[in-house]
Amino acid sequence: MAIIRLIQPIGMTREAYDAVDAKVGVEADPPEGLIMHCAAEAGGTWQIVEVWESEEDALRFDANRLGPAIAEITGSSGPPPSGPAIYEVHHLVLL
Numbered sequence: 001m002a003i004i005r006l007i008q009p010i011g012m013t014r015e016a017y018d019a020v021d022a023k024v025g026v027e028a029d030p031p032e033g034l035i036m037h038c039a040a041e042a043g044g045t046w047q048i049v050e051v052w053e054s055e056e057d058a059l060r061f062d063a064n065r066l067g068p069a070i071a072e073i074t075g076s077s078g079p080p081p082s083g084p085a086i087y088e089v090h091h092l093v094l095l
Contacts, residue, residue: 002035002089003055007048016074017046023069031065033057036094051092 009017017039026037033053040047052058070076 001054002092003052003058004087004089005048005050005052005058005084006087007050007084008045009048011074011076012046014041019073020066020069023073024065031057031061034061035092051089055086 026034034057035051035053037048037050039049050058
């Protein structure tokens, strides 16, 4: 079942996002199960939207690549304590 993840990392800056993005290297080496990722700053808070083939794929990416990169770059352990919001995909169009 495909899922949507909505993440609002606390205290994230453009510089930190770009550094983590470069370290994780999703564009050069896409993680298994990632369908779409986008990020934007809105009102001083970063908004990250991802679509994954499954929640298990997303969690594996978090544990193996994203978490270690965030820890190295920011000193934080990862997503907010409440975790990302996760929803089952009903309809997705990629052009």
